Amino acid sequence: MKNFNTQIKRLLTRSMLALVTMLISLSVTTTNAQSKEPIKLGFIPLTDCSPIVMAKELGLFKKYGVDVVVTKETSWANVRDKILTGELDGAHCLYSMPFSVYTGVGGKAGSEMMIAMMLNVNGQAITLSNDFCGKVGFKQMNKVTPVVAAKLKAEKEVTFAMTFPGGTHDLWLRNWMSLAGLNQRAVKIITIPPPQMVANMKVGNMDGYCVGEPWGGVAVKQGIGFTQIASQDIWKDHPEKALVVNKEFSKERREDLKKVMKAIMEACIWLDSPANRKKAAAIIGKAPYVNAPADVIEARLMGDYNLGCNQGVEVYDNDYMLFHKGGMVNFPRKSYAIWAMAQYVRFGYLKEAPNYKAIADKLILDDLYKEVAASMKVKVPNDDMKPFSLTMDKTVFDPSNPEAYLKVVKR
Incomplete structure (x- = not known):
């Protein structure tokens, strides 16, 4: 009887061990399956989605060992919502959007979207309808206000459009108005998704808009508007789009994110070769993009x-x-984040100054970027947190003292 009980105990022990082993195996299998889920990256139909699109088209994501699906999105608000919920792991995104959302300007205050790297500089524009043709020329800032004032007097309303509250296009538009001496409260400012700008101007829904290419160039080609100024004239080499990612994704799949960043970095290098731009234009111009x-x-x-x-x-x-x-x-600078948030105070989006540096520290994955840059032997600039000025507005912005800037800048 004693031997029988001993044998039963041994069988039970073996069964328990087998069960535990099986559960561990299932857990590992599940974890591996999850880690192999495709990474979902969104983009808005703009020329500066090229780094993500070309990383896919050139096979660079596969080269670095990640399965990436790219999806066309309808609006920046849609991109915001999908990143926050995790429906998208990341996206081509307005660099200032995470700060707009976190501060409550363009979303629920406290919502965290993480900036992994920058994608491009320059390449946006202010487009005016042909109603302004012959009255306001290229970079003729001093003629904007009297023409708008005359139009206001005749029609009682002038409407300009941008793409997202607190986004880059919003900031370039408001800086343009300030440089032209135009009170932002004198006009109506509406939000329109980038691909819908030209169609809305065609039917008279706005008098001008700020958006990324190619929608400035398309308005010219269709004969419904003209370029009054390019964003690089306002601020040469200004920050524009970023790779923005879901917070949990950045933590749970950090190594995969680094591989994604390497692929996009290589695409950025490829795109800066003039010989490659014709090929890129032909690809991103297609209907899926x-x-x-x-x-x-x-x-x-x-x-x-x-x-x-x-x-x-x-x-x-x-x-x-x-x-x-x-x-x-490609280096995500905290000084540029602080500048963007200072604009929210400047233009009345925020009644009080946010904790600029703490927010920049929280949302910018600069350490991750430095790891990727080092692995690819890409130099990291050493100019972050140093004072700078925009090309047209010579007011010095010191990221360590935004309050001093706000005291002297035009509102």
Whole structure:
């Protein structure tokens, strides 16, 4: 009887061990399966989605061992919501959106979206309808206010459009208005998704808009508007789009995120070669991506801006849309985050100054970026948190003292 009990105990012990082993195996299998789920990256139909699209088209995601699905999204608000819920792991995104959302300007205050790296600088524009043709020329800032004032008097309302409250297009539009001496409260400012800008201007829903290419160039091609100024004229090499990711994804799949960043970095380097831009324009112009004429995309990618309104062509040689510039583009600077949030105070989005540095520290994954840059032998700039000025507005912005800037800047 004693031997029988001993045998039963042994069998039970073995069964328990087998069960535990099986459960561990199932757990490992499940974890491995989860880690192999495709990474979902969104984009908005704009020329500067090129780093993500070309990383996919050139096979760079596969090269670095990650399965990435890219999806066209309808609006920046849609991108915001999908990143926050995890429906998207990341996206081509307005660099200032995470700060707009976190501070409550463009979303639920306290919601965290993480910036992994920058994608490009320059390449946005202020487009005015042909109603302004012959009255306001290229970079003629001093003529904007009297023409708008006259139009206001005649029609009682002038409407400008941007793409997301607190987003980059919103900031360039408001800085443009300030530089022109135009009170932002004198006009109506509405939010329109980038691909819908041209159609809305065509039916008279707005008098002007700020958006990324190719939608400035498309308005010129269709003869419904003209380029009044490019964003690089306002601020040469200004930050524009970023790779923004879901917070949990950045923690749970950190190594995969690094691989994604390497693929996108290589695409950025590829895109900065002029010889590759024609090929890129042909690809991103297709319907699954930007769905716009490749010749318009290519021209402005090459720095050749047909301005419209019989203004001729403006050629940009070192300040058109850039994606890498020897590593100067891709580093996510905290000083630029602080500048964006200072604009929210400047233009009345926020009644009180946020904790600028703490928010920048929380949302920018600069340590992760430095790891990726080091692995690819890409130089990391050393200019972060140093004072700077915009090209047109010479007011010095010291990221360590935004309050001093706000006391002297035009509102």
